[in-house]
Amino acid sequence: xxxxxxxxxxxxxxxxxxxxxxxxxxxxxxxxxxxxxxxxxxxxxxxxxxxxxxxxxxxxxxxxxxxxxxxxxxxxxxxxxxxxxxxxxxxxxxxxxxxxxxxxxxxxxxxxxxxxxxxxxxxxxxxxxxxxxxxxxxxxxxxxxxxxxxxxxxxxxxxxxxxxxxxxxxxxxxxxxxxxxxxxxxxxxxxxxxxxxxxxxxxxxxxxxxxxxxxxxxxxxxxxxxxxxxxxxxxxxxxxxxxxxxxxxxxxxxxxxxxxxxxxxxxxxxxxxxxxxxxxxxxxxxxxxxxxxxxxxxxxxxxxxxxxxxxxxxxxxxxxxxxxxxxxxxxxxxxxxxxxxxxxxxxxxxxxxxx
Numbered sequence: 001x002x003x004x005x006x007x008x009x010x011x012x013x014x015x016x017x018x019x020x021x022x023x024x025x026x027x028x029x030x031x032x033x034x035x036x037x038x039x040x041x042x043x044x045x046x047x048x049x050x051x052x053x054x055x056x057x058x059x060x061x062x063x064x065x066x067x068x069x070x071x072x073x074x075x076x077x078x079x080x081x082x083x084x085x086x087x088x089x090x091x092x093x094x095x096x097x098x099x100x101x102x103x104x105x106x107x108x109x110x111x112x113x114x115x116x117x118x119x120x121x122x123x124x125x126x127x128x129x130x131x132x133x134x135x136x137x138x139x140x141x142x143x144x145x146x147x148x149x150x151x152x153x154x155x156x157x158x159x160x161x162x163x164x165x166x167x168x169x170x171x172x173x174x175x176x177x178x179x180x181x182x183x184x185x186x187x188x189x190x191x192x193x194x195x196x197x198x199x200x201x202x203x204x205x206x207x208x209x210x211x212x213x214x215x216x217x218x219x220x221x222x223x224x225x226x227x228x229x230x231x232x233x234x235x236x237x238x239x240x241x242x243x244x245x246x247x248x249x250x251x252x253x254x255x256x257x258x259x260x261x262x263x264x265x266x267x268x269x270x271x272x273x274x275x276x277x278x279x280x281x282x283x284x285x286x287x288x289x290x291x292x293x294x295x296x297x298x299x300x301x302x303x304x305x306x307x308x309x310x311x312x313x314x315x316x317x318x319x320x321x322x323x324x325x326x327x328x329x330x331x332x333x334x335x336x337x338x339x340x341x342x343x344x345x346x347x348x349x350x351x352x353x354x355x
Contacts, residue, residue: 002061003033003107004177005086008094009076010051011041016095016223021054021062023097023138029104036062037080042070047094074190074197077173081183088118090177095223100141102219106177113151115213116182117205119168121145122175122220130223137221147216154210157263161314164270168214169206171274173198175220178205191249194242196282199274200249207259207267240288244298247275251305268306269314276302277324280344289341295332302328323347 006024010017021038025031036058038051048066055064063083067076077091088110092098102120110118121143130137152168154160163169169176178188186208191197206212251271254260259267276298283289290298302309315321327347332340 002035002086003029004088004090004103005035005037005084005180006090006092006103007037007039007077007080007084008092009039009041009073009080010043010047010094011070011073012043012045012047013094014043014046014050017047017050018054019135019138020092020094020097021050022135023100024092024103025054025058025061026100026138027098027103028101029107031058031061033107034061034103035084035086037065037083038062039065039076039080040067041072041076042067072193072195072197074194074200075192077190077197077201078192081189084180086180088177089180089183091173092220093174093223096174097138097221097223099143099219099221100139101143105217105219106215109149109213109215110177110179113211113213115151115211116179116209117176117211118213118215119176120215120217120219122222123218124222124224126224143217143219145216145218149216150214152212152214154212157266160207160263161266163206163209163212164266165314165318168212171199171202173202176202176205182209191242191246194245195239196242196246199243200246200253203250203270203274204253204257207254207257207263207270237288240283240290240294241279243279243282244275244301247271247279251275265312265314268309268312269318272302272306272309272315272324273318273320276328277320280327281348284341284344284348289337292332292334292337295337295340299328299332320347320351323351 008020021036024034024036027034038054040048040051051064055062065080065083081089088107106118106120150168152159152163154163186204188201188205191200254267254271279298309315323346327340327343330340330343
């Protein structure tokens, strides 16, 4: 059995994919313990040629899955998971990379602690810095943050609230390594056919996890790519509802798996924060705005599913709550959408745009 499977969807990233894979084959843990699964999501550039060249060079460690039709990252990741055999699973976007010691440090700590999820930090790298340093940037192994690692054993609701809202985790999938048996046991999957797919995988993972290790080291490098998902999303108004789709699927999962009964206040706070807040703010950051009907739908759905949200101590203690409360209840007509977004901008200026 391989130690770690790294799953990478690839769509038209010929400019970056070699750097991404190179960062993995040069890991200090070595290539032999790794299983790198590259999913060509019907790329129309030269990405497939690079993928097959890597597979030919490392046939025991690299597998290429070729898709004839573009299915987006969620479906591509779900498919790749079916092929993964590693003891642990990690996800990486094809324009990002890992520092040389990343997987060795993660595996050693995950084995020592038995953590179901081992999380780590990411550092943004501008396109200008990437172009200035070229592939030499892969040799940089500076990952210390000055913070101590943290091992969380989730014993009760207080621990899980800290996990969600105490700065210990975020909703992305690419800054965590997961035990594969944990992923399979809880049938963790991504939303398919949308751009905002990760929460359907990561949120149930965080609701189920009992042992969580936060390695406070910058092991991941995030490419500040102007042609990334947010840029693509801004070109596609029809995808403005993607986050809603993901979170309505999550609401069904919350019901099915009993989270609404076992941890009702947490489930409610997590849902509203991400369904209402994120749908508005993330789309706004990407240049997409709802019309009056869309805003009213968000408001009505939130209050229909959770009519007593004002009694939730987790929500009302959030810094964002007064702004969220205002936007949840303001009357919106076609002529007042502009004033709604002016209020949203005020919210963003106070609490930020990270959701």
